[in-house]
Amino acid sequence: EVQLVESGGGLIQPGGSLRLSCAGSGFSFNNYVLNWVRQAPGKGLEWVASIGDSGGTTYYGNSVKGRFAISRDNSKNTLFLQMDSLRAEDTALYFCAKSRSTNQADKNFDYWGQGTLVTVSS
Amino acid sequence: DIQVTQSPSSLSASVGDSVTITCRASQSIRTNLNWYQQKPGKAPNLLISDASSLVGGVPSRFSGSGSGTDFTLTISSLQPEDFATYYCQHSYIMPITFGQGTRLEIK
Numbered sequence: 001e002v003q004l005v006e007s008g009g010g011l012i013q014p015g016g017s018l019r020l021s022c023a024g025s026g027f028s029f030n031n032y033v034l035n036w037v038r039q040a041p042g043k044g045l046e047w048v049a050s051i052g053d054s055g056g057t058t059y060y061g062n063s064v065k066g067r068f069a070i071s072r073d074n075s076k077n078t079l080f081l082q083m084d085s086l087r088a089e090d091t092a093l094y095f096c097a098k099s100r101s102t103n104q105a106d107k108n109f110d111y112w113g114q115g116t117l118v119t120v121s122s
Numbered sequence: 123d124i125q126v127t128q129s130p131s132s133l134s135a136s137v138g139d140s141v142t143i144t145c146r147a148s149q150s151i152r153t154n155l156n157w158y159q160q161k162p163g164k165a166p167n168l169l170i171s172d173a174s175s176l177v178g179g180v181p182s183r184f185s186g187s188g189s190g191t192d193f194t195l196t197i198s199s200l201q202p203e204d205f206a207t208y209y210c211q212h213s214y215i216m217p218i219t220f221g222q223g224t225r226l227e228i229k
Contacts (some may be wrong), residue, residue: 037166045158045166045209047218059216062123095165107213108156110177112165 002026002111004096009116018094020116022079022096027111030054030074033099035109036081038092038118048094049081052104063089086120093117124148126155126212128221134229139200143156145193145222154214155193157186159222161206169208170195202228 008020022034036048049070050059058070069082079096094116098108125148135141145155153173153222158166168177170186173193197204205228210221 045160045211045220047211047220050216050218059223061217097165100168100171107154107211107216107218108168108171109158109166109211110168112167114165 002098004098004111004113006094006096006116007116009094011119011121012086013122014120016120017047017082017084018086018118020081020083020094020096022081022113024077024079024096024098027098028102029077031102033104033106034070034072034079035097035099035107036070036079037095037097037109037112038090039095039115040089040092042090044093046092050107051079051097052122053102057104083118086118088120091118091120124151124212124214124219125205126210126219128210128224130224132225132227134227135200136229137200137202138196139179140196141200141211143195143208143226145188145192145195145221147191147193147214150190150225151212151214152188154189154212155186156211156213157184157195158209158211159204159206160209166209170183171213197226200226 035050053071067085071080098111099106100108100110157170160166174186
């Protein structure tokens with residue numbers, strides 16, 4: 001069974017940093033593109049970042065480019081999101097999601113974790 | 123960036139009804155359009171990929187169509203478990219964008 005379990009969320013002051021983790025199991029972790037998607041309270045879904053299977057290719061949404069960094073450790077089946085210079089508008093539930101196929105261009109998300117909540121507030 | 127605009131933002135319907143949700147892209151995305159269902163407190167669930175391909179395990183009352191810039195999600199014979207929020211998402215090029223969502227409520 002595919003499982004994705006996020007951790008690392010919490011309350012952080014504006015300007016601070018936080019590192020999210022997502023542990024994957026039940027699939028060949030190192031063969032799939034992985035993604036972060038967030039959802040502000042009561043709002044819609046916003047794609048944040050994606051990373052290729054080897055970690056060599058990364059993409060970012062415009063609102064986080066230059067502040068967030070996605071990475072992965074395939075030896076530990078873990079995905080990361082380093083978030084720096086956090087702002088109030090980054091407050092959201094952060095989901096990790098697996099792309100559906102091993103095609104590196106695949107941007108369909110078939111499995112999602114339950115999310116970890118990040119609150120940016122003073 | 124490619125924008126995807128969903129309509130309506132909310133919709134009321136009864137069990138047994140058929141409903142259609144529309145998604146329009148700001149430029150052609152061929153058939154690179156996906157649909158998700160999200161229930162309160164849960165992660166989204168992929169329903170349809172590539173505009174019209176039903177994901178395994180999804181009931182056949184869900185169907186998708188369209189290409190280019192205009193797409194639809196149709197749910198026929200609504201069941202109680204279908205009342206949720208639906209999102210479209212383009213997967214044509216980076217950056218990926220989602221529609222604003224359509225909240226489907228029981229009338």
